[in-house]
Amino acid sequence: xxxxxxxxxxxxxxxxxxGLVHLxxxxxxxxxxxxGWELPFWVSIVGVIVAGYLxxxxxGLSKKKNTKK
Numbered sequence: 001x002x003x004x005x006x007x008x009x010x011x012x013x014x015x016x017x018x019g020l021v022h023l024x025x026x027x028x029x030x031x032x033x034x035x036g037w038e039l040p041f042w043v044s045i046v047g048v049i050v051a052g053y054l055x056x057x058x059x060g061l062s063k064k065k066n067t068k069k
Contacts (some may be wrong), residue, residue, distance in 0.1 A: 005047045008059070008061050009058070009062050011054075012054075012055045012056075012058030012059040015051045015058060016055040018051040019047065019048050022044040022045075022051065024050050025044045026044050026045065046051065049057050
């Protein structure tokens, strides 16, 4: 079974990747279409903020001394 520290590091890595993909979309102007509907850029702005916050907290929690090893 995976330890809490490892789980939080995996989650932090996933959210970091998601945030970077949203940031890349903002920097390159890449358009995303879903069934003829274009995803607005403000969704990626929110995605960068939320994913960054979640990644920061996951990595921060993984460094606390009271997490299971």
